[in-house]
Amino acid sequence: MRKLKFHEKKLLKKVNFLEWKREGGQRENLVIHRYHVTGRDDYKKYSGLCRMVQKLVNILKQMDSRDPFRIEMTDALIEKLYNMGVIPSRKSLALCERLSVSSFCRRRLATVLVRLKFAEHLKEAVTYIEQDTSKIRRKVLEYNEKLDDYDAMN
Secondary structure (H helix, E strand, O other): OOOOOHHHHHHHOOOOOOOOOOOOOHHHHHHHHHOOOOOHHHHHHHHHHHHHHHHHHHHHHHOOOOOHHHHHHHHHHHHHHHHHOOOOOOOOHHHHHOOOHHHHHOOOHHHHHHHOOOOOOHHHHHHHHHOOOOHHHHHHHHHHHHOOHHHHHO
């Protein structure tokens, strides 16, 4: 690489290429490391889901509490998140508001394998899944071939 000219150095003096403002920084790295999320793309998807749920919760909170549409949508959202295993109970909308990326990471197959003691460590569980030695993964793939919600909707 060539040596930078004076005006180029001056422009780049205050720029940090190693850490961007849009990156989650330490929290993002902590979650990725703790749950062995292999790519940053998965983290970004989970973060986007959390943001969308929080926006929806804010919209629902702004509506009148006796509005039948609000009650119906609140129940549907809470039921959906509870069935996914992301929130621990069906009590209130406040649980949905505090949704985090870690909530989604706790429902990943590797984390569930460790919790059910099929694997001793998270890294070991990730290795099992990547090498196709997990029988659960094969069962899920077979099930998805037979019945896929996405195909049924379209």
